[in-house]
Amino acid sequence: MTWAIWITGLPGSGKTVIAQKVRAILEYRGIASVKVLELDEVRKFITPQPAYSDDERELVYASLVYMAKLLVECGTPVIVDATANRRKYRERARDTIPNFAEAYVKCSLDGCMKREGRRKAKYAPPGIYKKATTDKGATVPGVNVPYEEPTNPEVVVDSETMSVKVCAEKVVEFIIREWYKR
Numbered sequence: 001m002t003w004a005i006w007i008t009g010l011p012g013s014g015k016t017v018i019a020q021k022v023r024a025i026l027e028y029r030g031i032a033s034v035k036v037l038e039l040d041e042v043r044k045f046i047t048p049q050p051a052y053s054d055d056e057r058e059l060v061y062a063s064l065v066y067m068a069k070l071l072v073e074c075g076t077p078v079i080v081d082a083t084a085n086r087r088k089y090r091e092r093a094r095d096t097i098p099n100f101a102e103a104y105v106k107c108s109l110d111g112c113m114k115r116e117g118r119r120k121a122k123y124a125p126p127g128i129y130k131k132a133t134t135d136k137g138a139t140v141p142g143v144n145v146p147y148e149e150p151t152n153p154e155v156v157v158d159s160e161t162m163s164v165k166v167c168a169e170k171v172v173e174f175i176i177r178e179w180y181k182r
Contacts, residue, residue: 001179004068004078004097006090009105010147011083012116014159018105019081021168035071037064039082052139061089069097085141087148099179103155103171111160
């Protein structure tokens with residue numbers, strides 16, 4: 001069974017650690033070969049010197065959707081780990097990829113800002129919230145560019161009140177229920 005689930009939320013909400021935990025739990029349960037497409041890693045190939053403009057975001061998210069579509073068509077389940085600040089980016093994925101779902105990681109802006117300041121992400125740019133509030137002018141969803149929350153996500157987890165493990169288990173429960181035990 002192939003599928004794609006897009007894990008969305010503000011930067012620093014916990015998307016990446018939850019996506020990695022989801023993959024680990026699925027592998028433990030015998031569902032191997034799940035690919036995580038982490039936007040910050042993908043972006044390094046598509047736009048090595050990112051400007052984070054609307055046009056650039058359009059290109060990057062369209063590319064991400066296409067990669068996920070190709071993987072699903074080849075039989076590889078996909079977890080997309082990406083903010084996708086506009087609903088239209090995630091809706092493009094929903095319209096393009098069969099067996100698609102959206103998981104929303106809720107976390108307050110304050111909570112995200114505190115986490116982002118101390119996270120050690122491999123690909124995510126550091127200090128984005130601080131840069132968004134200074135003259136460096138980084139464009140950050142939820143601060144100076146809009147973040148459009150999902151209107152009807154299949155899964156919602158609150159990373160401020162739930163552990164990474166509990167969040168990931170809730171996403172895995174949906175995946176198993178929806179695509180493996182019909």
